[in-house]
Amino acid sequence: MNASITRQFGILLGAALILSYSLGPVLWTAIASITPEVRPDPSKPWMSIRHVEYFPAEPTLDNYAHLFENLPFGNYFRNSVIVATGTMIVALLVGSLGAYAFARFRFKGRAPLLATMLMAYMIPSVVLLVPLLVIFRTYGLNNTFYGLILAESTNTAPFVLLLMINYFATLPKELEDAAAVDGASRLQTLFLVVLPMSIPGLVAGGLFAFIATWNNFLFAFLFTTTEATKTLPVIMRLFALGEPAVWGVSASGAMITTLPVALLFLLFQRMMISGLSAGAVKN
Amino acid sequence: MTATPIANETVETTAPFKRRERFDAFPYLLVAPILFLLLAVTFYPALYAVYLALTDAHMIRLARAQFIGLGNFIRIWNDPLFFDSLWRTLRWDVVVVGFELAIALPIALFLNLNFRGRGFVRAAVVVPYIIPPAVAALIWVYMFDGSFGVVNDILVRIGVLEKYHSFLSEPLASFAVTAGAMVWAGQPLMAIILLAGLQAIPAELYEAAKVDGATAWQRFRYITLPQLLPSILFICLLRTIWMSNHIDMIFVMTRGGPGFNNYTEAVYSFMLTQRFEIGYSSAVAVVLAVILMTASAFYVRHLSRSVLAP
Numbered sequence: 057m058n059a060s061i062t063r064q065f066g067i068l069l070g071a072a073l074i075l076s077y078s079l080g081p082v083l084w085t086a087i088a089s090i091t092p093e094v095r096p097d098p099s100k101p102w103m104s105i106r107h108v109e110y111f112p113a114e115p116t117l118d119n120y121a122h123l124f125e126n127l128p129f130g131n132y133f134r135n136s137v138i139v140a141t142g143t144m145i146v147a148l149l150v151g152s153l154g155a156y157a158f159a160r161f162r163f164k165g166r167a168p169l170l171a172t173m174l175m176a177y178m179i180p181s182v183v184l185l186v187p188l189l190v191i192f193r194t195y196g197l198n199n200t201f202y203g204l205i206l207a208e209s210t211n212t213a214p215f216v217l218l219l220m221i222n223y224f225a226t227l228p229k230e231l232e233d234a235a236a237v238d239g240a241s242r243l244q245t246l247f248l249v250v251l252p253m254s255i256p257g258l259v260a261g262g263l264f265a266f267i268a269t270w271n272n273f274l275f276a277f278l279f280t281t282t283e284a285t286k287t288l289p290v291i292m293r294l295f296a297l298g299e300p301a302v303w304g305v306s307a308s309g310a311m312i313t314t315l316p317v318a319l320l321f322l323l324f325q326r327m328m329i330s331g332l333s334a335g336a337v338k339n
Numbered sequence: 340m341t342a343t344p345i346a347n348e349t350v351e352t353t354a355p356f357k358r359r360e361r362f363d364a365f366p367y368l369l370v371a372p373i374l375f376l377l378l379a380v381t382f383y384p385a386l387y388a389v390y391l392a393l394t395d396a397h398m399i400r401l402a403r404a405q406f407i408g409l410g411n412f413i414r415i416w417n418d419p420l421f422f423d424s425l426w427r428t429l430r431w432d433v434v435v436v437g438f439e440l441a442i443a444l445p446i447a448l449f450l451n452l453n454f455r456g457r458g459f460v461r462a463a464v465v466v467p468y469i470i471p472p473a474v475a476a477l478i479w480v481y482m483f484d485g486s487f488g489v490v491n492d493i494l495v496r497i498g499v500l501e502k503y504h505s506f507l508s509e510p511l512a513s514f515a516v517t518a519g520a521m522v523w524a525g526q527p528l529m530a531i532i533l534l535a536g537l538q539a540i541p542a543e544l545y546e547a548a549k550v551d552g553a554t555a556w557q558r559f560r561y562i563t564l565p566q567l568l569p570s571i572l573f574i575c576l577l578r579t580i581w582m583s584n585h586i587d588m589i590f591v592m593t594r595g596g597p598g599f600n601n602y603t604e605a606v607y608s609f610m611l612t613q614r615f616e617i618g619y620s621s622a623v624a625v626v627l628a629v630i631l632m633t634a635s636a637f638y639v640r641h642l643s644r645s646v647l648a649p
Contacts (some may be wrong), residue, residue, distance in 0.1 A: 084478075154374070183625060242365055293590075313471055
């Protein structure tokens with residue numbers, strides 16, 4: 057009896073420690089985002105005096121409104137959606153086609169080809185930054201969504217490839233054989249039989265590709281320098297530099313930038329946790 | 340890479356005359372799109388980086404770049420900042436990966452217990468990992484802010500500090516805060532992978548040990564730890580490679596400063612590109628890549644074996 061009470065207490069204490077470590081900083085940001093700003097001079101809305109306030113007496117959504125009314129935050133959000141969605145589609149398409157070849161066919165050069173592609177996954181982004189910048193300039197891809205989507209694919213396509221090879225390997229081959237007997241071409245079999253059966257795998261791959269792209273800072277910082285193409289992580293850096301100098305506004309920007317990935321995570325929690333434990337999701 | 344296992348398999352499963360059958364282009368067509376994509380955005384740029392590393396290229400006058408042979412590598416050899424950055428890379432790797440393990444292992448052990456609400460705690464653990472790193476950087480910059488940072492407030496309230504400190508402008512403190520942010524954002528991956536490792540340990544081992552009267556500590560020391568060691572080594576290697584490449588957190592939080600205090604090799608190369616010295620920057624990046632690819636080759640071999648083995 058005593059031992060079980062000790063155990064209960066231990067569990068509670070452990071859970072409390074872990075929760076405050078993992079969620080504390082996020083919670084603090086959420087509180088800051090609804091704390092009203094103290095503006096000493098109404099003619100200078102960018103100046104704000106701020107003190108640490110744990111329980112805002114008058115919570116407000118003004119900071120969120122400020123983001124969309126006084127900054128082009130809606131545009132940045134849209135840019136992020138375009139780039140993340142575009143990368144997801146490219147990575148899913150080329151990744152799953154390639155994966156099907158590796159999973160189902162024994163062809164000459166299979167092993168070296170796969171090793172080459174995995175090596176691509178391990179080439180550090182630092183090496184690619186400058187050459188990509190120069191190449192993009194040459195081909196006019198700088199400050200375009202196409203350029204950024206191509207760059208982001210370097211990380212996401214090999215990951216989807218790897219994930220889908222593993223996924224296809226778990227599918228029974230009989231249905232494909234049956235489709236072949238019924239006279240379907242191999243391309244028809246792939247698109248009408250295999251891919252529809254692979255939706256769970258494709259969802260997982262797409263999810264990781266979307267989130268990785270949404271979160272990536274470095275490529276976005278280098279390849280989108282115009283207002284029309286900047287994505288959210290680039291704006292987060294400006295906020296961290298103290299650009300609007302209003303913490304409440306920065307905090308609400310941080311909350312909105314996190315919102316889509318947080319929602320996706322909540323919806324697909326189990327899938328994502330098992331995907332993470334399979335390892336190798338580039339951060 | 341050894342290609343032997345697959346070649347053998349083909350010989351065993353197909354009759355000899357079938358092997359000389361017509362060439363089948365279909366798998367190559369399927370591989371072509373991703374191959375061309377990677378050729379265009381990974382391999383070509385990587386080779387281009389090697390070329391740039393042999394020139395004195397500058398972003399502003401790129402067309403007039405001169406081939407200078409190994410000039411950049413000689414410059415590296417005489418560049419104290421390069422070697423300081425190498426040492427700081429090592430410091431960054433050891434501190435970040437070490438603390439990630441020190442935090443992730445207890446979390447994984449805790450999540451491996453049976454209790455109500457475990458699913459909720461596990462989900463909460465992953466949250467720092469799915470937050471965009473730039474957001475995590477922003478949150479930590481503000482938590483440690485010198486005039487309204489919550490950490491200053493708490494430390495002053497409990498009497499550890501007398502007055503507010505501007506942590507990010509002090510050399511050692513800025514390193515600690517940046518590493519702290521990185522650990523916070525990175526440890527969930529390690530916790531989840533170690534948890535998967537823990538769940539794969541057969542329960543019989545623990546039952547047998549209990550029958551033999553082993554204490555909880557002995558069970559941890561002689562069953563859990565040895566069984567978990569491969570997972571620990573794997574994830575630590577992976578994180579060390581990634582952390583050596585990492586730029587985001589350091590660049591967003593500190594720009595590598597104060598001074599050169601937070602320059603790792605990757606950050607050094609990146610800051611050189613910000614100064615448009617792309618020839619020298621590429622040389623630094625190439626040296627870093629060569630060092631890391633040695634470690635990566637090990638990992639790639641492991642991955643491609645586990646994928647190709649049926």
